[in-house]
Amino acid sequence: MGMTITEKILAAHAGKDKVSPGETIWVDVDVLMTHDVCGPGTISIFKEQFGKNAKVFDREKVVIIPDHYIFTADKHANRNIDILREFVSEQDLPYYYDVGTENYKGVCHIALAQEGHNRPGEVLFGTDSHTCTSGAFGMFSTGIGNTDAAFILGTGKLWVKVPESMQFEFTGKFPDYIMAKDVILQVIGDIGVDGATYRTMEWTGEAIMNLPMEERMTLCNMAIEGGGKNAVIAADEVTFEYVKKRTNKPYNTYQSDQDAKYYFKKTYDASTMEPVVAKPHSPDNKALVKECSDIKIDRSYIGSCTGGKYTDFLAAAKLLNGKKVAVSTFIVPATTEVYNDLKNKTMDGKTLLNIFKDAGCEIGDASCAACLGGPKDTFGRTHGTEVVVSTTNRNFPGRMGSKQSEVYLASPYTAAASALTGRITDPREMLS
Amino acid sequence: MKKFIEGKAYVLGNDIDTDQIIPAEHLVYSLSDPEEKKNYGKFALSGVPKNAAGLPDGSKSFIAEGKFESEYTIIVGGKNFGCGSSREHAPACLKIAGIQAIVASSYARIFYRNSVDGGFFIPFEIQDQLVNDTRTGDNLIIDVEKESLTNKTTGKSYKLNSLGEVIEIIRAGNIFEYARQSGLI
Ligand code: SF4
Numbered sequence: 001m002g003m004t005i006t007e008k009i010l011a012a013h014a015g016k017d018k019v020s021p022g023e024t025i026w027v028d029v030d031v032l033m034t035h036d037v038c039g040p041g042t043i044s045i046f047k048e049q050f051g052k053n054a055k056v057f058d059r060e061k062v063v064i065i066p067d068h069y070i071f072t073a074d075k076h077a078n079r080n081i082d083i084l085r086e087f088v089s090e091q092d093l094p095y096y097y098d099v100g101t102e103n104y105k106g107v108c109h110i111a112l113a114q115e116g117h118n119r120p121g122e123v124l125f126g127t128d129s130h131t132c133t134s135g136a137f138g139m140f141s142t143g144i145g146n147t148d149a150a151f152i153l154g155t156g157k158l159w160v161k162v163p164e165s166m167q168f169e170f171t172g173k174f175p176d177y178i179m180a181k182d183v184i185l186q187v188i189g190d191i192g193v194d195g196a197t198y199r200t201m202e203w204t205g206e207a208i209m210n211l212p213m214e215e216r217m218t219l220c221n222m223a224i225e226g227g228g229k230n231a232v233i234a235a236d237e238v239t240f241e242y243v244k245k246r247t248n249k250p251y252n253t254y255q256s257d258q259d260a261k262y263y264f265k266k267t268y269d270a271s272t273m274e275p276v277v278a279k280p281h282s283p284d285n286k287a288l289v290k291e292c293s294d295i296k297i298d299r300s301y302i303g304s305c306t307g308g309k310y311t312d313f314l315a316a317a318k319l320l321n322g323k324k325v326a327v328s329t330f331i332v333p334a335t336t337e338v339y340n341d342l343k344n345k346t347m348d349g350k351t352l353l354n355i356f357k358d359a360g361c362e363i364g365d366a367s368c369a370a371c372l373g374g375p376k377d378t379f380g381r382t383h384g385t386e387v388v389v390s391t392t393n394r395n396f397p398g399r400m401g402s403k404q405s406e407v408y409l410a411s412p413y414t415a416a417a418s419a420l421t422g423r424i425t426d427p428r429e430m431l432s
Numbered sequence: 433m434k435k436f437i438e439g440k441a442y443v444l445g446n447d448i449d450t451d452q453i454i455p456a457e458h459l460v461y462s463l464s465d466p467e468e469k470k471n472y473g474k475f476a477l478s479g480v481p482k483n484a485a486g487l488p489d490g491s492k493s494f495i496a497e498g499k500f501e502s503e504y505t506i507i508v509g510g511k512n513f514g515c516g517s518s519r520e521h522a523p524a525c526l527k528i529a530g531i532q533a534i535v536a537s538s539y540a541r542i543f544y545r546n547s548v549d550g551g552f553f554i555p556f557e558i559q560d561q562l563v564n565d566t567r568t569g570d571n572l573i574i575d576v577e578k579e580s581l582t583n584k585t586t587g588k589s590y591k592l593n594s595l596g597e598v599i600e601i602i603r604a605g606n607i608f609e610y611a612r613q614s615g616l617i
Contacts, residue, residue: 024597026616037459041520044464049608069460076460129518129542145520145546146463151607155617159607193447194512198541227512229541282447372456372517396449396516398479399456 002257004165005232006200009140009254013123021164021263029061030122032152035108036066038127038145040083045150056091057156063095063117064088065108068368070099074375106335106366109133109305113217114337116247120235121254125152130305130393132223136216137243138235138253143224163229164263165200165256166191170207170270177427178273179315180211180218181307181391181411185276188226189286190266197227199263202256207270208233213242214311221306222393225283275426277389278409281397289414292424297408298386300325300419301400303332303364304371307391307412310341316416317352319430320359326422330380331356332364332371339366361419373401382407389418433603437532437554437574439505441566441583442494443487444480448509449516450543452479454525456517463524472525473500486568495529502529506574508566509536513555514543523552533574535562535581535592548598551606556581557593 003011003018011019013027034042046054056062064084069077081099088096095117097105105111109130112118120138125131127149134141144158152158168187188195201223208216216233223231235243235253243251275289302308302316313333333339342353342363356363362380370380371392382388382405390400395407410418413427420430458475461468477485477494486492495502507526513536514522523546526534534547535556547555554576562581566572570585579592595602604610611617 038519041463044462048464074460076462079462080460127518129516131518143518143542145518145523145542145550147520147550147607148545151549151611155611157616193515194538194540197512197538227515227540372451374456375460376457394449394451394516396451397481399451401457403479403481 001261002259004200004202004256004260005138005234005254006140006165006202006230007162009121009123010160010162019162021162023162024159025162026157026159027123029125029152029156029158031061031063031117031124032149033063033065033108033112033117033124033126033131034149035064035068035128036070036080036084037068038149039064040080041146042127042149042153043083043087045146046153049150050154054154056153059091059093061156062093062153063112064093065097065105065111066099067107068372069374070367071365071379072375072377077375104336106333107305107308107368109221110309110334110338113137113213114246114335116243119243119247119249119251120239121252125149125158129224130221132228132231133217133221133305135220135223135231136213136233137239138233140230140232142230163198163200165202166196166264167202167204167262169205169265169267171205171267172207172270173210174207174270174273177275177413177431179411179413180215182273182275184219184222185278185286185409186273188222188284189276189278191226193225193282193284194227196223198229201226201228201231203231203233209236212311213238214309217309218306222283225393275411275414275428277414277424278395280395280406280408283394283409289410289424289426292408293426295424296387296422297327297389297418297424299327299388300329300415301370301380301388301390301392302412302415303330303334303369304392305334306393308332308334308338310338312391312412313338313342313352315412317347317355319413319416319420319427320361321347321355323359323420325360325419327419329361329419330364330370331361332369332380333366336366370400373399389415389424391415433576435576437506437576439532439572440503441506441508441568441570441572442502442504443563443566443568444507444509445484445487446510447512447515448480450514450519450522451516453477453514453522454519455479459519459521463521469528470500472521473528476502476525476529488567492568502531505530505532506572507531507534508563509534510563511537513539515540518542520546520550523547523550527552537563548601549607554602558590559593560590562590
């Protein structure tokens with residue numbers, strides 16, 4: 001019996017030739033990522049358990065990226081950053097992307113990729129549930145809590161139950177109005193928010209392998225909304241190209257065997273996909289965008305690790321170029337690199353940033369911003385009964401701030417089309 | 433590890449996510465400062481919509497006004513309990529509020545891991561429709577070794593799913609104690 005990519009990576013990191021789903025193993029960790037919300041808690045458990053003067057297991061393998069609550073006057077949130085700074089200097093950690101400095105990046109999952117911390121075949125844990133995003137690089141990555149992260153800081157190891165894998169294959173070609181966000185919302189709608197609990201979501205097929213890295217990251221990002229432990233896409237030329245520009249560390253690549261065992265397999269015809277949204281208040285509350293065209297919105301929000309990358313803004317700019325938005329529209333680049341792309345890359349001779357400004361959008365600084373509500377003064381946060389169409393990944397009650405607001409998750413195309421009309425709008429109405 | 437866990441039940445539905453357990457805006461308090469930490473008890477489950485708070489009737493506060501601890505000891509939940517973010521503040525706040533066990537049909541995996549590895553409380557799974565049989569305020573008793581639960585209010589007894597290998601971490605207290613006892617660190 002063959003093995004899946006996930007099984008192969010885990011086996012290699014447990015020093016075994018073979019592992020099987022359900023088996024509990026201890027793996028060696030290549031990268032531990034933490035941020036401002038969970039870093040301080042992790043650090044305090046680490047010190048409590050390993051002693052005041054303890055050193056981290058490997059300075060080269062710890063990455064700290066403040067991104068959640070940073071542009072706020074909230075004193076508790078700012079104290080978290082101070083704790084990170086102190087720890088970084090005490091441990092002399094090389095990978096700390098401090099806020100307020102040149103080195104600041106923004107949303108951790110995108111910064112990990114852009115700074116070369118995602119490498120095929122590796123094992124990466126992060127104190128954030130969307131750490132599954134990195135699976136787009138053919139690696140094993142998943143979210144953990146503070147205790148597990150503190151354990152890794154001290155030992156470089158963690159126990160893992162080998163997950164069963166689910167395979168989602170997309171044959172053919174996606175129509176040009178379909179984005180990865182539509183694909184993942186469709187799949188979560190099909191399997192439900194606990195449809196992949198404890199399991200791997202493995203993406204394959206010609207349509208998937210034709211996607212650029214950023215779109216692959218969007219697909220993997222929301223595996224957690226299906227309950228998945230991790231997501232994975234085999235590394236190929238597209239991956240190698242991306243990684244080569246960002247790191248020269250060596251890595252291994254793995255492919256699933258033909259005879260690997262899957263818990264579930266489903267094949268979709270990519271060409272039949274339609275734009276979809278997840279209606280309030282659950283990511284699996286799927287509807288076709290065209291079925292929601294009578295829903296009026298108060299706000300469009302384009303940002304986050306899911307929908308705030310360069311590719312996402314490129315899509316939005318195609319629709320917003322030369323037009324005016326009908327509702328408040330918030331543009332939040334995930335990282336400073338994305339922000340620089342908005343400033344430097346052009347469409348019809350105009351920078352994307354100017355396209356958004358001219359359309360009447362409000363532009364935020366690179367960070368998580370209102371994706372998770374946050375302190376009251378957070379950019380784009382909801383405070384009342386706003387109906388929002390958003391490229392983020394969660395629409396639980398209160399996720400973007402106010403418990404009374406209603407969030408429709410959608411692709412950047414749909415969010416931009418809806419921004420122009422003030423109602424949920426199928427991008428096909430505008431892309432023709 | 434306690435042999436028996438006894439107390440009042442607080443009943444919740446399916447897909448209770450971490451934003452309902454502890455809304456993101458409260459994540460700023462320190463978990464290591466004893467005074468500040470209490471706030472997590474105060475805001476535990478404060479994101480649950482009113483009609484879903486304390487089933488089947490709803491509108492039952494988990495934490496009484498002005499209090500930091502709950503009168504309830506055991507949470508009874510539906511499927512996919514603890515879905516959403518990886519924040520350990522979620523199991524932590526429930527423990528700070530006084531929760532000693534959760535009995536749910538299934539869990540989101542990060543929440544489950546956090547509960548066990550951090551030694552916050554025991555996350556039991558159950559096949560039966562306990563969540564439909566139980567009313568908020570019922571008196572429950574869990575026999576931890578026998579992996580069974582009795583509702584003293586209704587007199588009904590239930591079998592809990594076996595905790596499997598994680599029982600060893602629960603017995604040890606948390607992942608650190610487990611690793612020490614088994615010579616890993
Ligand atoms: S952008 Fe949103 S989902 Fe992504 S890491 Fe930040 S808060 Fe989490």
